[in-house]
Amino acid sequence: MARLLARLGRFSARRPWLVIVGWVLALAAAGGAYLFSGAQLATGFSIPNTPTQQVTDKLSAELDGVGGAVGTVVFQTDDGGAFTAEQQAEISSVIASTGDIDGVATAVDPFDTALQQAALEQQLASGAPGLENAATLYDFASEIRTVSDDGSTAVAAVVFDDTLTDLAPEVKNAVAAELDDAGIDGVTIEYSSEIANSLEGLVGVGEVVGLLAAALVLVVMLGALIPASLPLVSSVLGVGVGVAGSLAFSGVVEMASVTPVLGVMLGLAVGIDYTLFIINRHRRQLKAGADVRESIALANGTAGNAVVFAGATVVIALLALNVTGIPFLGVMGTVAAACVLIAVLVAVTFTPALLGLVGLRVLSKRARAKIGHPDHVALAPKAMPTWRAIVAVVAAVGILLVAAIPALSLRLGLPDGSSEPEDSTQYRAYSIVAEEFGAGTNGTLVVVAEPETAVDADDQVAVMDLQVQIEDVLMAQQDVVAVSPAGVAADGGLLAFRVVPVDGPSSVSTEELVGALRGLSPIDSADHGDIQLGVAGAASGNIDISQTIADALPIYLAIVIGLSLIILVIVFRSILVPLIATGGFLLSLFAALGAVTAIYQWGWFGEIFGVHDPGPVLNFAPIILTGVLFGLAMDYQLFIGSGMREAFVHGAPARVAVTVGVRSARAVVIAAAIIMISVFGGFVFSHLAMVRPLGFGMAIGVLFDAFVVRLLLMPALMHLLGRFAWWMPKWLDRMLPDVDVEGASLERPALRPGVHTVPAGQRAGSPSLPVKSPAQHR
Incomplete structure (x- = not known):
């Protein structure tokens, strides 16, 4: 060589x-x-056959709009006051146009969700018969809000067709551009790392x-x-x-x-x-x-x-x-x-x-x-x-x-929004959500339940009855703030739930909660046999x-x-x-x-x-x-x-x-x-x-x-x-x-930088000086 x-x-x-x-x-x-x-670079990480990846694959196959990556968009008034009717209308328009972008499964308007919650509250307050299960489900999800109590902050969800690993940069850039160009007077718009440009x-x-x-x-x-x-x-x-x-x-x-x-x-x-x-x-x-x-x-x-x-x-x-x-x-x-x-x-x-x-x-x-x-x-x-x-x-x-x-x-994890630079939109979005809606909102988990005997997806009473059984077990776990239904498969063989923990996605308590939720499986049900549970979501992954x-x-x-x-x-x-x-x-x-x-x-x-x-x-x-x-x-x-x-x-x-x-x-x-x-x-x-x-x-x-x-x-x-x-x-x-x-x-003597057998104090480098061979040295 x-x-x-x-x-x-x-x-x-x-x-x-x-x-x-x-x-x-x-x-x-x-x-x-x-x-x-x-350059087509992935912003997320995945490892085949992990428990989270297995659950995510099931969600993607059986429930549209649940298995894809979810980005968070935060709207906040500059003066700290409640949104005006005009600002609400402009926000709804931006969310609607975002949902029309190719690669976006849906974009959830925070004000529509708030109105639905208000209507449900009125319906439950009426005391009409047969609403016991609906009332229970509402109570379990009562801490999940899309508009802050003072009306100054709203959170919208952008659900993509693909998982974070497979999400094309062009789709993210299109969503980010739509939000950056919104220009709503008196309203600041921030968005999470699922939307922000990863090459910045x-x-x-x-x-x-x-x-x-x-x-x-x-x-x-x-x-x-x-x-x-x-x-x-x-x-x-x-x-x-x-x-x-x-x-x-x-x-x-x-x-x-x-x-x-x-x-x-x-x-x-x-x-x-x-x-x-x-x-x-x-x-x-x-x-x-x-x-x-x-x-x-x-x-x-x-x-x-x-x-x-x-x-x-x-x-x-x-x-x-x-x-x-x-x-x-x-x-x-x-x-x-x-x-x-x-x-x-x-x-x-x-x-x-x-x-x-x-x-x-x-x-x-x-x-x-x-x-x-x-x-x-x-x-x-x-x-x-x-x-x-x-x-x-x-x-x-x-x-x-x-x-x-x-x-x-040493604890290992992936950085969340709190690790981003303080001047980045990802950090501001994460911080605002944590302050106004609770740290766990940034680390929502997805729990999948697979009953041994499927539920009739067309029978709302039966579906809600099973949802209450499962959510009752989930809410009993330490460090769970709220649980809400996220979808039911067409054949009734899979139900999805969103679980909001107390702390953020990288916290010790959230890590322990993921282990506890997986340890619950199987849940025994008189009508549906053993119910297997799986956990997904960014924090779980x-x-x-x-x-x-x-x-x-x-x-x-x-x-x-x-x-x-x-x-x-x-x-x-x-x-x-x-x-x-x-x-x-x-x-x-x-x-x-x-x-x-x-x-x-x-x-x-x-x-x-x-x-x-x-x-x-x-x-x-x-x-x-x-x-x-x-x-x-x-x-x-x-x-x-x-x-x-x-x-x-x-x-x-x-x-x-x-x-x-x-x-x-x-x-x-x-x-x-x-x-x-x-x-x-x-x-x-x-x-x-x-x-x-x-x-x-x-x-x-x-x-x-x-x-x-x-x-x-x-x-x-x-x-x-x-x-x-x-x-x-x-x-x-x-x-x-x-x-x-x-x-x-x-090496040739004339080029060798120095010969090391010269006595101390004498100049080295003369090619005529004796040098032992490796064999002689041994």
């Missing part, structure tokens, strides 16, 4: 315009495919600031604008090809709205890092006096080889999300893996082409003036003091364990998805750990180094989950991170963080560990090799980590509620893994282990392939 990459780097440096034009054409093709197909805020100010911070780091590290611009150009090109190409398939494969954002985050971060690693190696060689094209080839064969293996670990970890059996996670992993793969390809082809064009200008003027100067060759290092290693281990483990404590109380993901996380984690051990054993030809690397990854992962829990669930530093209503952690955040942080942790492990192994096999004592590896990669790892933190951190302030915890989790995870684990804990443990760190059974050593991740087979 190293020799192939060296040849590829040499070719790209000699034919730069051919390579650059090829990638520009690839970008144009991806962009054209995206524009031709258009895909790239915002925070993301741009993060990219600018990354650019600043590059300028500081590389000392000039030209070399600093190369990683940015390469990463943006890779992201463009990867994300546009992936979106082109969104019409064929169901893709969640957060999927391209993950591709952008990873594509930018790893694209910058991988390019930077190759450029850094090339610059070191140029400073030592190497020929430009030969240095490009060598950098591509050595640093590029490490990039390929590092990228391969990220790709494998992301593709492994498909084994969870959760479709939307599999698609997210596949798209992110494709973006990372393209970033690797860009790094080992496009980057050498750019380096070939800029030539020696990849160095600053000051550095060019001192090419070949002894100052460019570092003194042979000494091993760190053992006491410092012990302190580093204790401090690093202590920091990570303390940071991980909040993860013990989120609970099921969260539970499914939580169940899949240990399996996925086991797969990732297994991959980590296998890959690292092959790369480093050691048993203990992989164990150290994997153990460090687990510590940084749980520390990152603890930090995410503290911020987004506990609400710590909420004002800084825009967490105004703490709630459960995004349910797929832990599993995504596991895959991404594993890959990035292996990146840093390879960058630092390969330097240690290279020094060790060339004859340096084991503890000195640790210092050599850290010093050779420290600058680029620190810069790469800061860049990743900047890019990911920019998404912490995204307008998309699902993106913010992902951005924060990745940023804090990189912070822990790069600075605490890879630069502090891992070198200290390697020092304490000494030569034993590189121990491996001879029989296993003979079985493993020689992947040469350091590209040692390409």
Whole structure:
């Protein structure tokens, strides 16, 4: 692989315009495919065969207008007074026109519902015989209102034909446009996330600031604008090809709205890092006096080889999300893996082409003036003091364990309207409904009852009698505010009810209520036998998805750990180094989950991170963080560990090799980590509620893994282990392939940055100095 990459780097440096034009054409093709197909992103999440999905499928098949997604529209007077007759008429007109949009099953006028309730109240007050069941049903539903007590707020429901997962963006946009253009004097209109455009805020100010911070780091590290611009150009090109190409398939494969954002985050971060690693190696060689094209080839064969293996670990970890059996996670992993793969390809082809064009200008003027100067060759290092290693281990483990404590109380869920930015229509709609009609109105559940013996759907008395039996059981449950009938199947074999809980959809009490309602099944009925109950609705669906993901996380984690051990054993030809690397990854992962829990669930530093209503952690955040942080942790492990192994096999004592590896990669790892933190951190302030915890989790995870684990804990443990760190059974050593991740087979003494057997205080780098072979070292 190293020799192939060296040849590829040499070719790209000699034919730069051919390579650059090829990638520009690839970008144009991806962009054209995206524009031709258009992005069709799902705003909801579903997992086949969950209890909620099974109930939803039944509702869609047997009851029109019940199984589809339901959006909430809130009308509120600006002055706080009751709606005038003219305003009511205009609201009714808007709702009627909304109901006529293709893809909308029905739109419920809040004033029609209020009038029906008033008429029923008068009828019940008359005391006419035979209305006992109707009176009971009315009492059970009395807390369900569509117009507030003071008459200043009204809530309308827009019921779509399709579920939230299948709902076409065009339908949502049409409804949103109808509402935005209503222009009712003295009335403000807000609507829920089921209607709001899911792509709003895909790239915002925070993301741009993060990219600018990354650019600043590059300028500081590389000392000039030209070399600093190369990683940015390469990463943006890779992201463009990867994300546009992936979106082109969104019409064929169901893709969640957060999927391209993950591709952008990873594509930018790893694209910058991988390019930077190759450029850094090339610059070191140029400073030592190497020929430009030969240095490009060598950098591509050595640093590029490490990039390929590092990228391969990220790709494998992301593709492994498909084994969870959760479709939307599999698609997210596949798209992110494709973006990372393209970033690797860009790094080992496009980057050498750019380096070939800029030539020696990849160095600053000051550095060019001192090419070949002894100052460019570092003194042979000494091993760190053992006491410092012990302190580093204790401090690093202590920091990570303390940071991980909040993860013990981790709750998973999907964000509701309370998690949206305070200036968004989704948040305002959610808040108004909670304040005027109760928090549970935002998390209405749908309960389906299937009697063993069907009821005669044409016999209203029999239907109401059965409805009363079922609702009486439902109302007896703790945290139920109201229950109302939602429909009866034509054959009488299925009845639907709307259940309003006390609290919102992401609350603990609602989660417990869903479990309690399912635990009621079956209900015994003298006339209809056993009645099976099922629960659906957005809140129920989120609970099921969260539970499914939580169940899949240990399996996925086991797969990732297994991959980590296998890959690292092959790369480093050691048993203990992989164990150290994997153990460090687990510590940084749980520390990152603890930090995410503290911020987004506990609400710590909420004002800084825009967490105004703490709630459960995004349910797929832990599993995504596991895959991404594993890959990035292996990146840093390879960058630092390969330097240690290279020094060790060339004859340096084991503890000195640790210092050599850290010093050779420290600058680029620190810069790469800061860049990743900047890019990911920019998404912490995204307008998309699902993106913010992902951005924060990745940023804090990189912070822990790069600075605490890879630069502090891992070198200290390697020092304490000494030569034993590189121990491996001879029989296993003979079985493993020689992947040469350091590209040692390409090294020539004249180009080698330094020889590590020189006594302390003597300049290194002379090609005539003796270097032990790996065989002699053993």
